[in-house]
Amino acid sequence: MADPHPGEMILYDDILPPLLDNSYRMSITTDVSIAGAPQPLNSRDAFFNVEGPRFSLSPTEVGGVFPPRNGHGAFSESIPHIAILRRTLPWERELDPQNLIGTPSLIPNVPPPQGQVPWMALLLFEEGEYTLLQNQPLEQVVPADVFQRLGSPANIRCDAIEASLDLVNAILPSKEELQLLAHVRHVNKDDRELSIEGSKGFFAVVMGSRLPNENAKCRACLVSLEERSDLVSKDPPANELVFGGFFPGEFVAEDAQAAHAQSAAAHPAVVAATPAVAAASARDVAIARSRPGVIGIGTRFFFNTRLVLLYSWQFQTIGTGSFRDLMQGVDVGLIGKVANPGHPPLTDTCHLPISVDDRAGVPEKVLYRGPLVPFQLTRDTLGPYHSADQARRVTPETGAEDISYACAFETGRLLASADPRLAQELMRWRREAYKQSSRGDSVSQVQSALNMTQQVDLHLPVIPILAQTAVARIASGAGPIADPTGIDKIKDVIGLNPIAVQKAYNLPSVSAAVNMLGGDAGALGAVVTTQPQTSRPATTIDAVAADSASLAHLTAARDRILNNTAAKLGGKP
């Protein structure tokens, strides 16, 4: 899937993991038969779990929330949502694998939405509508049958939110609505700050369906609805009738506030504040309420229910605080612009007078300016500076000292000293240079001592080159081979000197004289006999010219050689 272009985003209905979170058994059987007779082979089972967040969500998995956490603003027309970094998370579990909720009834002419139902929902509660419970045993959070369907995981503690059953039924999305409220976004992340890295730009987004009230303190809660068929309804409850007025205040009839009762034994999570009166299950109530005309008795809610809380955050809907409002309200200016001129007393060059104690301990006023300036400055080319004092300046106008660059120097020095690895690397940088330089010096000294004209590449092994040069030099400087017995004098005896013998006897060659003196020809070299010439019949130039086969052969050989040479030289034949 191609990444979106800058400024674009792509929405997906869902992104499903290859395997849902669960325990799996891999069963391997092999069928082998020899000559039609099956051979029994043991089958083998292997088990593995696919795991993911289930009863809590780490804050590091959350990519962003809206309205902002602890934000204040006009959020009363915003639908809360949460962006989760793990794009498959909302679909990693099944909401209702045994289909206890049932299939939502179809609205005429409206095809059912495609995609999977997520197992989580984002609910919005106002202050006072809920109780936050921390670190509860799971058994006390979900009803017993749900706990059993969850696989009775032992020793699980989780956070929970407790609210009245009536409220939860009123605000909890139905099965189809849950599906519509979760999607995946793929955004371009090139022009973002850093912490988004590693997410590949995918976010799973879960929306709420309730709008915050004005001037209210709200808590948005991401809850797990896995196996909560007691709460999630097949179809949504009845809608508000829209009259001429805007949410008429006089329309106070408590709509179908039917009695919600559940035997406390079967549902320990439904905490009875007063004894149960009616016997309809929460689901039945919800279904009943979806049918118009069923008017309940205006009973007040007395029953609470608990939900596994994965993640939650608070915000307040007061004042203005949308991104747009904030950005439009931002005070724009170049650095050095202060709300109340003179406070702080910046100079027109953006220097700030500050008090310091000089090295004698005398307090003095100096000027300081940070690296951020309101105008373009020429880069100082006097560097490098070797100490902070070297970078201190006195401003000609006021005579006050400017310590900006001295301060920069010290800041750099302190930052570098705080990093032990950097100190090591600095030393290494210098040491490498010194080492190579001293090596170069030694080699050049040796070279001059050896009278070497050859340039030596310091990155090659120098020793063999020097050794070879030294040997050559020693060898060339040595005198003739010594003759301690003086036996070479004997060659001056006239009768033994082949040259003299050749001259005296007028022999044709020196070798003849050597032979005469009894010299061993073998010692002078092997006797080479001449190759006997191949006898050929006498032929004439006409006969050679008439031998066209041989001539063609020769021409071909010549052309081949010419072609090869031409090809080697890169030219055309």
Add this chain to the structure above:
Amino acid sequence: MRTAWISSSDALRNRMIKPFQVPDTEPEAEMPPYMESFLAHLRLLVGVPFENMIPDPRMLSDESIRFFYLDRSWTDRLVDGAIAVGKIGTREQAHHQAHSAPVNQQLDFTERGVRNLQRGKSFTDVKKEISGQQPPAGIITGFLLRSGAVAGWPHMDVRAYSSDIPEPLEPGSDTAKSQQLTTLRLERLSPAILLALFDGIPQLVFLEEPHHGVQFGVHAGRTAFEIDLRDATGHQIRVNPADPNSNPVTQSVTMRAGQRRVIAVASLRASLVNQRNTHTTMPEQKGSSAFAIEVLNPPWRQRFEGTVDHAEKPGTSGGFVSIISIANRVADVATKNAFETAITTQTITGRRG
């Protein structure tokens, strides 16, 4: 006894009369990667205490943005100071003096790769990328933003352009890309303070609500909450499609009974399905992504143009951004299929945990 080729006093003298020690072309003169990357980070003020940048908190009051030029002399002094560590004698001093110019030249290049280094790319890759790129060390500018928007809307999009491109500005278009200044650094210094550095002098900077945090919302109409109908790319559908200034087509939002401000999501979707029969540019209401587009409040884009604040002038200072597309349902199908084919020849049994 064999006499040494060179005496230690001669060696030291050679170190001193050859401050470069080795020519720049030698590999030994190159900075070790860690040192080079550290100094390049310093060049972009990474790690510099906030008080050094803004010596008085009143210079960056709440809800304000301050644009600036980066004082390159200041950052050069930072680097000088860092190299001063371990400079214990005249030999080191001579070495620094001689190598300062090549070091600075090298850092002028390397500082362009700091953002990629911060994003976790390897130093060798970054070096390869920046070598032979545009001329080094231009003017660096930037801004500091202190606002609740930084804390509330993490990962907002920030872009700077060398010319004032009017809306509609699609950041992905070629014109926009050719004018975009390289972002050298974009980082939150504290939960509410954002620092950005750009390579060059921008004529237009804009900050855009983060796309993954694009909100959903309704607005109060005459009789009920309403949403504006949107086409498949998120643009509002107008009553008169030819006139971009005509009113958007709206759809009233059905609420659940019970005065709890709960949107009847399923009913709303049913109305949207019917609306599509009239407004065919709407995306087909197949699933949650098409639904999400309709309830979207597209991201707000705040433009800062020139040095003048246009914030009070509606129409010039901001605008809605809307490029969204719906993908068909994907579910890493290929992976899933591959896995299934691999094991379907066997028997796989899901067992409730």
